[in-house]
Amino acid sequence: MSIIKLLPDSVANQIAAGEVVQRPSSVVKELLENSIDSEAKTIKLIVKDAGKTLIQVIDDGTGMGKDDLKKCFFRHTTSKIRSSKDLFSLETMGFRGEALSSIASVSHMSIVSNQDSSDSLGFEIKLEGGEEKSLSEVVSSKGTSISVKNLFFNIPARRSFLKSDNVELKHIIDEFHRVALINHEINFIFINNNNELFNLSKSIFKERIVRIFGKSSKQKLIPINEETDIAKISGFVFKPEYSRKSRSTQFFFVNKRFIKNSHLNHAVKTAYEGLIQDNLYPSYFLKINVPLSSIDVNIHPNKTEIKFDNDQSIYAILKSSIKHSLGQFNIVPTIDFDNNINLNTPYSYKNKEASIPKVDYDQAFNPFENLTSPVKLKTKDFNFNNIDDSSDQDQLNNELEFLKTNVFPSFQLKSKYIITKTSSGIIIINQKRAHQRILYENFLKELSNKTNPIQTLLFPIKLDFNSEEIRMLKLIEAPLVHLGFKFNSFGEEGIEISGIHPFLNESYTHELFQDFLKNKDYSSDNATHTLNDLIAKLLAKYSSISSNETINVKLQESLVNDLFACKDPNVSPFGKLIFKLISLEEIIKIF
Numbered sequence: 001m002s003i004i005k006l007l008p009d010s011v012a013n014q015i016a017a018g019e020v021v022q023r024p025s026s027v028v029k030e031l032l033e034n035s036i037d038s039e040a041k042t043i044k045l046i047v048k049d050a051g052k053t054l055i056q057v058i059d060d061g062t063g064m065g066k067d068d069l070k071k072c073f074f075r076h077t078t079s080k081i082r083s084s085k086d087l088f089s090l091e092t093m094g095f096r097g098e099a100l101s102s103i104a105s106v107s108h109m110s111i112v113s114n115q116d117s118s119d120s121l122g123f124e125i126k127l128e129g130g131e132e133k134s135l136s137e138v139v140s141s142k143g144t145s146i147s148v149k150n151l152f153f154n155i156p157a158r159r160s161f162l163k164s165d166n167v168e169l170k171h172i173i174d175e176f177h178r179v180a181l182i183n184h185e186i187n188f189i190f191i192n193n194n195n196e197l198f199n200l201s202k203s204i205f206k207e208r209i210v211r212i213f214g215k216s217s218k219q220k221l222i223p224i225n226e227e228t229d230i231a232k233i234s235g236f237v238f239k240p241e242y243s244r245k246s247r248s249t250q251f252f253f254v255n256k257r258f259i260k261n262s263h264l265n266h267a268v269k270t271a272y273e274g275l276i277q278d279n280l281y282p283s284y285f286l287k288i289n290v291p292l293s294s295i296d297v298n299i300h301p302n303k304t305e306i307k308f309d310n311d312q313s314i315y316a317i318l319k320s321s322i323k324h325s326l327g328q329f330n331i332v333p334t335i336d337f338d339n340n341i342n343l344n345t346p347y348s349y350k351n352k353e354a355s356i357p358k359v360d361y362d363q364a365f366n367p368f369e370n371l372t373s374p375v376k377l378k379t380k381d382f383n384f385n386n387i388d389d390s391s392d393q394d395q396l397n398n399e400l401e402f403l404k405t406n407v408f409p410s411f412q413l414k415s416k417y418i419i420t421k422t423s424s425g426i427i428i429i430n431q432k433r434a435h436q437r438i439l440y441e442n443f444l445k446e447l448s449n450k451t452n453p454i455q456t457l458l459f460p461i462k463l464d465f466n467s468e469e470i471r472m473l474k475l476i477e478a479p480l481v482h483l484g485f486k487f488n489s490f491g492e493e494g495i496e497i498s499g500i501h502p503f504l505n506e507s508y509t510h511e512l513f514q515d516f517l518k519n520k521d522y523s524s525d526n527a528t529h530t531l532n533d534l535i536a537k538l539l540a541k542y543s544s545i546s547s548n549e550t551i552n553v554k555l556q557e558s559l560v561n562d563l564f565a566c567k568d569p570n571v572s573p574f575g576k577l578i579f580k581l582i583s584l585e586e587i588i589k590i591f
């Protein structure tokens with residue numbers, strides 16, 4: 001006797017629902033996407049009890065006629081694709097034809113739809129657990145209204161798995177953000193338990209971001225714009241100092257679809273390297289447009305993962321364009337693109353709006369020479385990027401204002417930390433990291449400006465490398481010469497160095513070159529700013545004071561002074577925390 005049976009549709013749908021409908025927010029996503037696919041201009045979302053009682057989406061899109069209404073909630077019914085080849089030219093959000101059937105099978109659903117704007121009568125179909133209960137003519141305007149009540153009424157285990165209303169509502173809001181951000185040309189209204197949470201009229205992308213994330217986000221945005229044959233990238237990132245402890249403001253939209261992609265996320269994270277602490281996440285709102293045929297969306301039921309044909313190239317383009325914008329619009333690796341001797345950016349940046357920053361070069365710069373000048377902190381651009389709360393931020397800013405005008409004695413702990421006081425607490429500084437930050441910013445300036453003095457070596461250093469290594473090292477020859485290195489030979493038989501940068505500790509010359517070779521990163525993405533950044537970092541690493549070096553009070557003062565004159569005194573070029581402020585309140589708490 002045969003034991004294999006075809007499952008009834010109701011059971012098959014419930015199984016599919018397990019993948020598509022995990023919680024109320026999944027219903028919100030699918031219904032909003034259907035309304036977008038229907039070319040709606042205005043979409044209204046109504047939610048009660050975090051979606052456990054009601055989720056309703058009303059649109060003014062194309063609507064459905066009676067026949068389609070009777071079919072739309074069956075499994076694998078879709079108006080969006082006809083054959084499998086359509087999967088590679090998808091312009092719609094939906095295509096699997098399983099959202100309505102999945103949702104219907106685990107809820108009480110009503111769909112009211114009207115296709116004809118000249119007729120005020122449409123149809124309403126009512127379903128329970130996916131079964132049609134009634135179909136009737138009703139008064140309605142053009143478009144579709146879908147109500148989903150009592151979600152998971154027939155799967156008590158799923159219902160009891162739902163989290164508190166607050167948590168479920170948070171998921172719904174996240175889903176709403178994702179849809180509303182990228183569809184900024186559509187009006188959205190979102191009502192939760194009779195309160196209007198959002199009322200967003202159609203606008204440009206930037207305006208939509210600001211409407212959703214608040215007015216204060218406006219000044220945090222840096223535009224990104226890049227166009228290549230492989231991908232067009234546009235949108236915004238937050239300045240590094242506004243990085244957060246959560247990932248909730250990270251958005252990739254590929255061809256208008258919100259996606260999650262750890263590889264691309266890594267590209268963004270590395271573009272911020274040296275600008276934010278390791279435990280913080282940059283915020284971004286990025287549109288990536290690629291040819292429809294170069295991606296596969298059909299790899300996961302909820303369609304938030306996609307496969308790219310060219311993911312390596314997109315990674316490089318993304319990283320490079322963000323790095324470029326961070327450098328141009330803000331920020332630490334400030335490079336003067338006019339003066340840069342070896343500028344050779346791989347992509348066009350023609351759409352940038354802001355003026356190109358100039359770096360003012362301090363001829364006399366030497367972090368330890370300027371011992372007699374008073375401590376003057378240039379903290380105009382200073383921000384504590386690990387602080388989210390704005391009142392804390394204010395307090396810290398006051399603190400820095402105070403530091404600007406006051407010199408405090410400092411002392412060294414374990415030849416490793418410098419400790420100094422502020423108006424309301426103490427600051428503990430990691431001396432090595434602080435010095436690396438100072439040197440790093442200085443090397444970046446030098447790389448983009450003047451040619452530097454050479455420190456001629458009494459005895460030239462000869463280093464042996466194989467031909468592949470020489471080929472790699474050739475990439476950094478010109479920038480190093482610009483920084484004051486002198487090479488007697490640079491070829492097959494190795495390198496002979498007769499001059500180095502005056503800050504570099506001569507005995508580390510070999511390590512420095514070895515380290516360049518270990519960093520494959522720059523060879524795959526040979527944008528100048530990436531290369532300069534790496535050179536500045538490694539030179540800083542081998543030129544800084546060590547974490548076991550006694551320095552006198554004048555030098556300590558100078559180090560503190562120079563650190564807070566840096567554009568980003570918070571983290572070392574390697575992303576490590578440089579200092580910690582311990583407030584008086586914290587000290588009082590101890591006792």
Ligand code: ADP
Pocket residue numbers: 030034035037038059061062063064072073077078079080093094095096097098099100101143144
């Ligand atoms: P898919 O979106 O993958 O096609 P769904 O199950 O989400 O599958 O929807 C099935 C079909 O119902 C859609 O292809 C579309 O024709 C129709 N439909 C669903 N929602 C709407 C809507 N809001 N307006 C117009 N038609 C809709």
Ligand code: MG
Pocket residue numbers: 030033034093094095097099100
């Ligand atoms: Mg759909």
